Amino acid sequence: MEAVAIPPFERFYEEHRSEVLRLLRRRLGADRAEDAFQETFLRALRAYGRLDHGEHLRAWVLTIAQNVALDALRRTRPTSELVETGTDDASPAYEELAELTDGLGPKERAAVVLRYGYDLSYDQIAAALGSSPDAARQAASTGVRRIRRRITT
Amino acid sequence: MTVSPDLDRRFREAAATLGLIDIGFDVVDTPIGELLVAASDRGLAAISFETDDDRVERLARIAGPRVLRSPRSVDTARRELDEYFDGRRRTFDLTLDLRALAPFTVSVLDQLARVPYGETTTYGELARRVGHPRAARAVGTVMNRNRIPIVLPCHRVVGSTGELTGYAGGLDVKQTLLELEGAR
Numbered sequence: 001m002e003a004v005a006i007p008p009f010e011r012f013y014e015e016h017r018s019e020v021l022r023l024l025r026r027r028l029g030a031d032r033a034e035d036a037f038q039e040t041f042l043r044a045l046r047a048y049g050r051l052d053h054g055e056h057l058r059a060w061v062l063t064i065a066q067n068v069a070l071d072a073l074r075r076t077r078p079t080s081e082l083v084e085t086g087t088d089d090a091s092p093a094y095e096e097l098a099e100l101t102d103g104l105g106p107k108e109r110a111a112v113v114l115r116y117g118y119d120l121s122y123d124q125i126a127a128a129l130g131s132s133p134d135a136a137r138q139a140a141s142t143g144v145r146r147i148r149r150r151i152t153t
Numbered sequence: 154m155t156v157s158p159d160l161d162r163r164f165r166e167a168a169a170t171l172g173l174i175d176i177g178f179d180v181v182d183t184p185i186g187e188l189l190v191a192a193s194d195r196g197l198a199a200i201s202f203e204t205d206d207d208r209v210e211r212l213a214r215i216a217g218p219r220v221l222r223s224p225r226s227v228d229t230a231r232r233e234l235d236e237y238f239d240g241r242r243r244t245f246d247l248t249l250d251l252r253a254l255a256p257f258t259v260s261v262l263d264q265l266a267r268v269p270y271g272e273t274t275t276y277g278e279l280a281r282r283v284g285h286p287r288a289a290r291a292v293g294t295v296m297n298r299n300r301i302p303i304v305l306p307c308h309r310v311v312g313s314t315g316e317l318t319g320y321a322g323g324l325d326v327k328q329t330l331l332e333l334e335g336a337r
Contacts, residue, residue, distance in 0.1 A: 008220035
């Protein structure tokens with residue numbers, strides 16, 4: 001099967017910007033959502049030239065948005081108050097793999113879902129997590145190890 | 154949730170300022186209608202007489218998929234085009250991005266760029282100038298696919314008997330440009 005062509009960024013941006021802003025407003029409130037909106041699409045743009053295919057771009061950009069929101073919340077709240085935000089909305093991928101990835105941290109979960117649920121490259125996952133491809137690979141592999149341990153014990 | 158024009162503008166500016174886009178484009182208003190003008194960090198990459206999605210799609214084939222509407226990316230080109238249509242500019246000082254074009258195409262366009270304002274030449278003459286005197290038809294194909302019309306003046310190329318032959322923007326536009334330059 002031929003890979004889905006990567007649309008010009010303009011089309012990708014127009015298609016997903018409203019949903020991204022909606023998600024960020026819900027997480028961060030109207031004021032802080034604007035900076036997070038820019039950060040989300042700049043992260044996506046940084047990785048966009050290295051995409052292997054045009055599949056699952058919606059899940060990808062929503063994951064980036066969720067991680068940007070998480071980073072913003074982390075900057076302003078003590079870690080102990082951090083709420084788990086990964087599963088509640090706008091992320092069908094998480095639902096499918098929810099049972100398996102339950103109990104993973106947000107970054108590990110995102111890495112596992114994007115890698116094994118959506119077959120995205122570590123470059124793309126790195127952009128979503130705001131980390132390096134190596135760190136993304138590590139998060140996915142730690143996540144998988146954890147899942148494996150839980151399944152087998 | 155609508156993204157406000159201000160937020161939208163700020164994102165596009167940040168993307169261009171940070172050098173994250175392969176091609177920035179905008180729609181430029183001119184006396185011959187709207188033009189889709191696109192530039193990369195190497196220079197002006199495309200001008201199109203149509204502004205639809207399909208044209209935006211084609212821009213991605215020049216330098217990569219990071220194609221974004223970004224007015225500031227084409228500021229210089231917009232200014233020079235304005236001056237040209239005002240009759241205040243006879244040559245363009247823009248650097249051109251001729252990436253992804255075949256060597257023959259580039260050599261023909263290079264000769265085309267030397268055809269002076271207000272003058273016309275023929276397909277056969279251009280073919281002679283690139284050293285392939287029998288390639289008039291191939292030169293016609295290059296004109297037909299010219300990615301940067303107006304700035305690369307394919308409107309100044311006419312048939313051997315002086316007829317206008319063809320033009321991507323329509324023969325009336327070709328006629329208008331030649332009249333603007335005082336060639337007809």
